[in-house]
Amino acid sequence: MDIYSKRRAQKIWSVLRFPLFLTGQRYISQAAAKIDVDFDYDGPLMKTEVPGPRSRCLLFVFSCKNAEAVHFFCNYEESRGNYLVDVDGNRMLDLYSQISSIPIGYSHPSLIKLLQQPQNLSTFINRPALGILPPENFAERLKESLLSVAPKGLPQVITMSCGSCSNENAFKAIFMWYRNKERGHNNVTKEELESCMINQPPGCPDYAMLSFMGGFHGRTLGCLATTHSKAVHKLDIPSLDWPIAPFPRLKYPLEDFVKENQQEEARCLEEVEDLIVKYRKKKKIVAGIIIEPIQSEGGDNHASDDFFRKLRDIARKHGCAFLVDEVQTGGGCTGKFWAHEHWGLDDPADVVTFSKKMMTGGFFHKEEFRPNAPYRIFNTWLGDPSKNLMLAEVIKVIKREDLLNNATHAGKALLTGLLDLQARYPHLISRVRGRGTFCSFDTPNDATRNKLITIARNKGKKVCDRNETMNKRWI
Amino acid sequence: MDIYSKRRAQKIWSVLRFPLFLTGQRYISQAAAKIDVDFDYDGPLMKTEVPGPRSRCLLFVFSCKNAEAVHFFCNYEESRGNYLVDVDGNRMLDLYSQISSIPIGYSHPSLIKLLQQPQNLSTFINRPALGILPPENFAERLKESLLSVAPKGLPQVITMSCGSCSNENAFKAIFMWYRNKERGHNNVTKEELESCMINQPPGCPDYAMLSFMGGFHGRTLGCLATTHSKAVHKLDIPSLDWPIAPFPRLKYPLEDFVKENQQEEARCLEEVEDLIVKYRKKKKIVAGIIIEPIQSEGGDNHASDDFFRKLRDIARKHGCAFLVDEVQTGGGCTGKFWAHEHWGLDDPADVVTFSKKMMTGGFFHKEEFRPNAPYRIFNTWLGDPSKNLMLAEVIKVIKREDLLNNATHAGKALLTGLLDLQARYPHLISRVRGRGTFCSFDTPNDATRNKLITIARNKGKKVCDRNETMNKRWI
Numbered sequence: 001m002d003i004y005s006k007r008r009a010q011k012i013w014s015v016l017r018f019p020l021f022l023t024g025q026r027y028i029s030q031a032a033a034k035i036d037v038d039f040d041y042d043g044p045l046m047k048t049e050v051p052g053p054r055s056r057c058l059l060f061v062f063s064c065k066n067a068e069a070v071h072f073f074c075n076y077e078e079s080r081g082n083y084l085v086d087v088d089g090n091r092m093l094d095l096y097s098q099i100s101s102i103p104i105g106y107s108h109p110s111l112i113k114l115l116q117q118p119q120n121l122s123t124f125i126n127r128p129a130l131g132i133l134p135p136e137n138f139a140e141r142l143k144e145s146l147l148s149v150a151p152k153g154l155p156q157v158i159t160m161s162c163g164s165c166s167n168e169n170a171f172k173a174i175f176m177w178y179r180n181k182e183r184g185h186n187n188v189t190k191e192e193l194e195s196c197m198i199n200q201p202p203g204c205p206d207y208a209m210l211s212f213m214g215g216f217h218g219r220t221l222g223c224l225a226t227t228h229s230k231a232v233h234k235l236d237i238p239s240l241d242w243p244i245a246p247f248p249r250l251k252y253p254l255e256d257f258v259k260e261n262q263q264e265e266a267r268c269l270e271e272v273e274d275l276i277v278k279y280r281k282k283k284k285i286v287a288g289i290i291i292e293p294i295q296s297e298g299g300d301n302h303a304s305d306d307f308f309r310k311l312r313d314i315a316r317k318h319g320c321a322f323l324v325d326e327v328q329t330g331g332g333c334t335g336k337f338w339a340h341e342h343w344g345l346d347d348p349a350d351v352v353t354f355s356k357k358m359m360t361g362g363f364f365h366k367e368e369f370r371p372n373a374p375y376r377i378f379n380t381w382l383g384d385p386s387k388n389l390m391l392a393e394v395i396k397v398i399k400r401e402d403l404l405n406n407a408t409h410a411g412k413a414l415l416t417g418l419l420d421l422q423a424r425y426p427h428l429i430s431r432v433r434g435r436g437t438f439c440s441f442d443t444p445n446d447a448t449r450n451k452l453i454t455i456a457r458n459k460g461k462k463v464c465d466r467n468e469t470m471n472k473r474w475i
Numbered sequence: 476m477d478i479y480s481k482r483r484a485q486k487i488w489s490v491l492r493f494p495l496f497l498t499g500q501r502y503i504s505q506a507a508a509k510i511d512v513d514f515d516y517d518g519p520l521m522k523t524e525v526p527g528p529r530s531r532c533l534l535f536v537f538s539c540k541n542a543e544a545v546h547f548f549c550n551y552e553e554s555r556g557n558y559l560v561d562v563d564g565n566r567m568l569d570l571y572s573q574i575s576s577i578p579i580g581y582s583h584p585s586l587i588k589l590l591q592q593p594q595n596l597s598t599f600i601n602r603p604a605l606g607i608l609p610p611e612n613f614a615e616r617l618k619e620s621l622l623s624v625a626p627k628g629l630p631q632v633i634t635m636s637c638g639s640c641s642n643e644n645a646f647k648a649i650f651m652w653y654r655n656k657e658r659g660h661n662n663v664t665k666e667e668l669e670s671c672m673i674n675q676p677p678g679c680p681d682y683a684m685l686s687f688m689g690g691f692h693g694r695t696l697g698c699l700a701t702t703h704s705k706a707v708h709k710l711d712i713p714s715l716d717w718p719i720a721p722f723p724r725l726k727y728p729l730e731d732f733v734k735e736n737q738q739e740e741a742r743c744l745e746e747v748e749d750l751i752v753k754y755r756k757k758k759k760i761v762a763g764i765i766i767e768p769i770q771s772e773g774g775d776n777h778a779s780d781d782f783f784r785k786l787r788d789i790a791r792k793h794g795c796a797f798l799v800d801e802v803q804t805g806g807g808c809t810g811k812f813w814a815h816e817h818w819g820l821d822d823p824a825d826v827v828t829f830s831k832k833m834m835t836g837g838f839f840h841k842e843e844f845r846p847n848a849p850y851r852i853f854n855t856w857l858g859d860p861s862k863n864l865m866l867a868e869v870i871k872v873i874k875r876e877d878l879l880n881n882a883t884h885a886g887k888a889l890l891t892g893l894l895d896l897q898a899r900y901p902h903l904i905s906r907v908r909g910r911g912t913f914c915s916f917d918t919p920n921d922a923t924r925n926k927l928i929t930i931a932r933n934k935g936k937k938v939c940d941r942n943e944t945m946n947k948r949w950i
Contacts, residue, residue, distance in 0.1 A: 058611065058614065061614060062609075062613075062614045068848065068849035069606045069607050069849035069850050069853060070606070070607055070608070070609060071607050071608055072608065073608075073609055073610065073611050073613075074603065074608050074609070074610055074611065075610075075611055076597045076598070076601040076603065076610050077594070077597045079601060084608070087611045098602070098603055098604040098608065098855070099604045099607075099855045101602070101604065101855055101856070102601075102602075106601050107597060107600065107601060108600070111600040112596060112600065114600075115590075115596050115599055115600060116596075119552070121587055121590050121591075122551045122552045122554075122582060123551070124590055124599065124861075125582065125583070125586040125587065125589075125590060125865065126551040126554060126577075126581050126582060127573070127576070127577075127834075128549065128551065128573055129573040129574045129576065131544045131545070132544050132545055132546045132574075133545070133546055133547065133548075133549050133559070133573065134537075134545060134548055134549070135548065135549055135550075135551050136533065136548050136549065136550055136562045138537075138548075139533065139536060139537045161636045161637045161640075162636045162637070162640065162854065162855070162856060163854075163855065164640060164643075164695070164854060165636075165637065165639060165640065165695060168639075168694075168695040168696060169694075169695075171696070172694075172696075172711075172712055175711050175712050175713065176710075176711045176712075178711075179710075179711040180711075188710065192710060193706045193710065196706050196709040196710045196711075196712075196714075197688070197703050197706060197709065198703070198719055199700055199709075199714035199715060199716060199717060199719070200714075200716075203706070203709065203710055203711075204709060204711075204712060204713055204714040205711065205713060206713060207713045208713070213672070218854070219643075219644075219647075219853070219854055220639070220640060220643040220644075220695045220696070220697055220698075221643060221646070221647075221695070221696050221697030221698075221700075221715075222695055222696025222697065223695075225674055225696075228672050228673070231668045231671050231672060231678070232848065232850050232851060233850075234671040234672065234674075234678065234679060235651075235654075235663065235667060235668065235671045235678055235851075236647075236650050236651045236653075236654040236655075236671075236678075236679075236680065237647055237650050237651075237671075237679060238650065238679055238680060238681060238682045238683070238715070239671075239674035239675075239679040240674060240713070240715070241674060241675075242674060244673055244674070355855075356855060359602075373543065373707065374543035374544035375544050375707050375708075376707060376710075378544060378694070379637065379638075379639060379693070379694055380573070380574045380576055380637070380638065380830075380831060381576065381637060386599075390600065
């Protein structure tokens with residue numbers, strides 16, 4: 001059973017999404033090293049079980065809010081780099097990074113400095129309605145941040161607040177683009193304008209996004225119709241009849257199952273085409289295909305670069321937009337800034353969504369997906385310039401410290417280490433896989449997984465010793 | 476025609492959503508006055524037409540982003556109180572407040588101070604996954620902020636990032652609550668768990684939210700199915716067949732049309748009941764009713780307190796949840812912290828959503844709407860503690876400066892002024908209406924509206940003189 005299959009403590013073990021801090025010996029330039037020596041902790045330090053007494057006490061009084069999912073309470077002021085400190089003073093090596101949303105570790109000196117600069121104050125306290133009244137430096141800030149890492153061929157960007165809103169609005173941009181193709185040079189009809197107001201076609205056409213079983217694209221109603229990783233996300237929520245294709249289930253080690261895996265991927269691609277045709281026959285048009293470069297909620301599932309290239313071809317062949325959801329994979333942890341850059345596509349993706357480690361949500365898109373009128377893709381805030389300001393700084397750090405290469409190096413070491421553990425403990429660890437530091441493995445059942453997490457976390461000193469040993473090989 | 480009916484420059488004229496700054500003479504306590512004398516501008520100051528040459532130049536280079544909706548570029552560093560300064564140095568009295576999302580004006584001294592305190596730094600740069608790893612002070616911060624203004628009878632709160640996500644998740648909480656009622660003591664079936672993964676009933680039941688024509692509840696796919704204010708929001712986006720009731724179209728002045736308006740409201744309420752029954756017959760269950768206290772996108776539309784009390788009774792009678800969307804009306808501008816507090820409900824609303832002036836999104840709910848398992852209402856960030864920190868300060872300012880009373884006083888003065896203008900210029904201004912500073916009026920057509928906006932904005936000195944005169948009466 002996949003280690004991700006249960007709700008609690010998902011991914012604690014298998015996710016090392018960004019490589020910056022393996023134990024405090026960072027792979028960094030000499031210029032930056034000085035700050036970091038003082039800044040980083042030298043290892044984990046455990047004082048109590050987790051959750052400790054203070055966390056348990058806080059949980060007890062925390063009854064005003066749906067708090068069943070709380071693991072423990074944190075002291076973020078004391079957390080640094082990759083070390084998360086809890087309210088009981090336990091210092092843990094954090095492979096989880098707040099559900100993969102912390103790009104360069106806790107309390108990074110560059111971000112502290114940014115906050116201390118008086119000229120940045122206004123950006124944090126005067127949040128504008130960005131779509132109508134942007135600040136003077138907004139174009140410049142976009143150039144320094146998002147546009148400086150725009151995927152090739154996608155020169156346009158729209159910012160949003162979170163991953164779900166990014167995907168929701170990407171869907172909308174795709175539906176508008178598709179309808180404009182169908183409409184051709186004809187004007188919008190009175191019937192369309194009237195019927196859309198009451199949720200009916202032709203104004204609200206019967207379009208669909210094709211998604212993959214096992215995928216996760218968010219939890220708002222539109223996104224949720226494309227999310228198929230765990231029942232807990234979807235149970236009791238009305239949905240849309242949109243097509244769902246199988247995602248390849250690869251066998252590991254890959255080199256032993258070349259032919260089987262090729263067949264598995266071919267089967268999935270064939271099903272994609274069948275579904276597009278089948279849904280068209282029942283007058284439901286697949287306007288777009290959404291996919292994650294690595295399915296990363298409810299099990300890290302990988303497919304080959306060839307699979308994604310062929311999927312892109314299928315999208316083009318059937319006139320569907322190709323949407324790559326990089327909410328979890330974007331930001332550098334696979335060794336490239338965007339995971340889909342590994343595929344080597346001839347024709348770029350049409351739309352790429354992001355959030356989490358990018359600090360702001362949003363999506364890149366080709367020129368032809370630009371909404372054809374103002375206020376079509378719009379909301380009050382359209383993101384938050386304070387997040388763009390921080391992202392610009394984060395990107396500077398990533399470039400200055402050559403962190404993409406670091407992710408590649410550290411990822412190789414991590415994968416090698418995991419393969420080694422798999423060879424030694426095959427009854428505990430199987431299906432080791434990964435790209436960059438985006439690594440995972442399976443355990444035989446939930447109980448084993450939970451035991452591994454608990455032992456490792458609650459005995460930090462041991463984990464620390466182990467990491468220090470391993471680290472010498474990794475970096 | 477309503478002044479809101481066109482896309483561009485919506486609401487510039489008719490919205491004075493928060494009363495803090497009418498011209499710079501704030502209705503404040505002596506204790507706070509000292510700061511504000513130095514802080515506030517004494518009036519508008521226009522140097523160029525708007526958009527001015529620098530804004531036009533920036534617009535020209537701002538081609539990387541969907542920018543057709545941009546009015547002009549702003550200098551937020553120089554903006555203070557209710558005065559928005561643009562990049563050409565024009566200082567405008569801002570009745571628009573960033574689509575009603577600025578609670579206590581620009582660059583408020585209390586928020587500047589908050590940002591300058593070193594102990595708050597961590598909250599801005601270490602954004603946690605709030606649902607699993609909250610900061611130590613989070614419960615305390617909630618008490619100081621959201622829970623200190625919780626609507627009566629709604630002791631529970633869940634935070635979100637924006638208004639759309641707040642409504643989407645409120646819908647989900649309502650669907651789960653409804654399904655649990657139907658399920659009774661029975662367990663979730665295997666069939667439900669399997670069918671929900673492929674978007675099908677019984678796991679994804681055919682539930683609906685009933686909404687009102689003219690309402691606005693956001694633009695993600697679920698919310699959008701309940702939004703019916705302008706075609707530009709909905710055209711080309713697939714939707715759900717959910718029932719839509721008419722919202723009363725009241726005649727003004729209210730005292731001249733008492734009987735007609737009562738009949739109009741009764742007609743709308745009857746239609747609500749008919750729709751619930753009709754949809755049940757076609758096996759689509761209305762699990763909840765969503766409504767704004769004042770429809771505020773695409774025309775401010777009001778109904779009587781009696782209408783809302785009767786609607787609440789209908790919701791209870793049919794077993795539907797009653798969801799009040801206070802994203803735009805919440806935060807004090809109607810003279811009460813929540814607009815629905817004016818209604819005097821015996822039985823509180825079930826769920827109340829918020830965002831905008833609350834700085835963070837989220838929803839309050841009755842105990843029985845608490846999700847029955849962890850991770851059911853969940854996402855990566857679940858809001859942002861830095862917004863809660865700022866909201867706590869904003870609420871302190873609102874209380875310290877007695878701004879709810881100020882909204883009542885200023886609103887009465889504003890409404891009186893508008894009624895006076897209506898009497899003098901009936902060919903330009905009609906249907907004057909409002910609650911607190913949440914006031915609006917209609918103009919005969921778009922051209923008149925646009926002309927009024929342009930003249931007023933581009934001739935700031937005149938507006939300034941006028942406001943100064945009016946202000947003596949208002950405050």
